[in-house]
Amino acid sequence: MKNLEVLEELWTVINERAEHPSPDSYVSSILTHRKGIDKPLEKVGEEATEFILAVKNGENDRTIEEGADLLFHFLVALKAAEIDIEDVLGELAARRK
Numbered sequence: 031m032k033n034l035e036v037l038e039e040l041w042t043v044i045n046e047r048a049e050h051p052s053p054d055s056y057v058s059s060i061l062t063h064r065k066g067i068d069k070p071l072e073k074v075g076e077e078a079t080e081f082i083l084a085v086k087n088g089e090n091d092r093t094i095e096e097g098a099d100l101l102f103h104f105l106v107a108l109k110a111a112e113i114d115i116e117d118v119l120g121e122l123a124a125r126r127k
């Protein structure tokens with residue numbers, strides 16, 4: 031899977047934004063939002079719903095876009111919850127049969 035490394039790059043950027051918030055950064059705006067953890071969780075809920083609707087409507091291009099949004103906001107929410115992606119991947123690895 032040649033694009034898998036983008037997840038690692040994205041996780042690195044999200045961590046950098048958490049450590050050094052910037053006013054121009056969308057990730058920072060989510061991580062420092064006045065609603066706290068509710069903001070990233072709200073985004074995961076929104077994007078999950080949009081993803082479901084795109085699949086149900088048979089809209090392949092939109093499914094790809096919404097899938098990307100969902101993965102992105104999942105990673106941001108994981109960071110906001112102070113969980114390392116490595117632990118989630120470790121859990122998946124442990125489930126391999």
Ligand SMILES: N=c1c2ncn([C@@H]3O[C@H](COP(=O)(O)OP(=O)(O)OP(=O)(O)O)[C@@H](O)[C@H]3O)c2ncn1[C@@H]1O[C@H](COP(=O)(O)O)[C@@H](O)[C@H]1O
Binds near residue numbers: 040043054055102
């Ligand atoms: N993958 C993304 C990504 N996907 C979507 N978005 C941003 O999400 C915003 C639009 O989202 P929505 O329409 O769902 O949001 P909204 O309803 O307008 O407002 P909110 O609910 O988010 O407040 C736009 O500003 C997009 O730029 C993203 N912003 C950043 N990334 C990645 O995160 C990296 C760091 O980004 P910055 O933190 O902005 O530097 C980038 O290099 C990208 O790799």
